[in-house]
Amino acid sequence: MQITRVEPIHLRLPVVNERCDGSQETLVVKVHTDTGLVGIGEVDSSSAVARAIIEAPVSHKICRGLAECVLGQDPFEIDRLIHRMYEGTIFFGRQGAVIQAMSGVEIALWDLVGKATGQPVYKLLGGGFRKTFRAYASILFGDTPEETERIGRELVTQGYRAVKFGWGPMGQSEASDLAHVRAARRGLGDGVELMVDAGLCWDTATAIRRARQFEPYNLTWLEEPLHPDNIAGYGRLVAQSPVRIAAGEEICDVAEFQRMMDVGGIDVVQVDVTRVGGLGRSRRIGWDSAERHRLCVNHSYKTGINIAASLHFVAALPNTHYFEYCVEQGALRQTLTKQRFPVVNGDISVPEEAGLGIELDEEVVAKYRVA
Numbered sequence: 001m002q003i004t005r006v007e008p009i010h011l012r013l014p015v016v017n018e019r020c021d022g023s024q025e026t027l028v029v030k031v032h033t034d035t036g037l038v039g040i041g042e043v044d045s046s047s048a049v050a051r052a053i054i055e056a057p058v059s060h061k062i063c064r065g066l067a068e069c070v071l072g073q074d075p076f077e078i079d080r081l082i083h084r085m086y087e088g089t090i091f092f093g094r095q096g097a098v099i100q101a102m103s104g105v106e107i108a109l110w111d112l113v114g115k116a117t118g119q120p121v122y123k124l125l126g127g128g129f130r131k132t133f134r135a136y137a138s139i140l141f142g143d144t145p146e147e148t149e150r151i152g153r154e155l156v157t158q159g160y161r162a163v164k165f166g167w168g169p170m171g172q173s174e175a176s177d178l179a180h181v182r183a184a185r186r187g188l189g190d191g192v193e194l195m196v197d198a199g200l201c202w203d204t205a206t207a208i209r210r211a212r213q214f215e216p217y218n219l220t221w222l223e224e225p226l227h228p229d230n231i232a233g234y235g236r237l238v239a240q241s242p243v244r245i246a247a248g249e250e251i252c253d254v255a256e257f258q259r260m261m262d263v264g265g266i267d268v269v270q271v272d273v274t275r276v277g278g279l280g281r282s283r284r285i286g287w288d289s290a291e292r293h294r295l296c297v298n299h300s301y302k303t304g305i306n307i308a309a310s311l312h313f314v315a316a317l318p319n320t321h322y323f324e325y326c327v328e329q330g331a332l333r334q335t336l337t338k339q340r341f342p343v344v345n346g347d348i349s350v351p352e353e354a355g356l357g358i359e360l361d362e363e364v365v366a367k368y369r370v371a
């Protein structure tokens, strides 16, 4: 089998606002082959930037677009192709958007290999340790504590047994931070797990203070209280926090994840398969976290492609049992794949079909495609 074309497809809703919801636009990647099989991947990045990184023509030997690096190659040779993309972009890559863009191509390669062999991707990755995961509903805080409480109550009636509130008003003031977390717990009641995503809003001393103040609300974890560059701050916070500290979704680099675990000391390692270079690198980071006896969870705020790829990823790890399941409303998240990944009794299941186990709704692709 040979790769004949890499097709980045930029999808975007007619109105995109500054709300912290990454599924208002996305970059889908189709990898076409001479057999007619097509693999599907997704990128979580600035979609226009990632698209250019894939399509860019060669400038010189270590300054090439990702598509050129894999054209004519065998999609089964995933490690070699990741290496070709990494080496072909050294001049402008190694971090950030280039690694994020690689994710889309790499995930499509796994989908292709799965389709060609008739195997679900989690088996190709060496899983599955588990087939169902506790789906925690992931949503932004309400604008007011009353709205946060109402959202929490509504999610419990929908059957979720864990809920994460994030970003929005967090960081406005001590009184407001506490009021929102108190309201979240009140809305959920005592029997439902609560996570809080602070959205990078505090300095180290404030984060240590909030972690202590949140202790009565029995958080499963406190997520991204600090800027991702403040690795030493994470180390101080973890040493003093009575609550588990989670982070990792801003990180693309394997060595940086290792520093965040070894110096930052984080308890929960959050990996986004559409940001870290795809499933192979996700697996590597996941096993690094397993060897350090940390909990690993997916980060997922994109479409059904990311959800499927993330399910295969976590199924292939021993140290995970939660699944981030975004419940923000949005046309791309809810309709791009024909599969809807239902949550039943609070749990989500890993696809068993060949490849990622997804099919795109091409009408949705055509409707939101950016020329």
Ligand SMILES: [Mg+2]
Pocket: 166, 197, 223, 224, 249
């Ligand atoms: Mg987060």
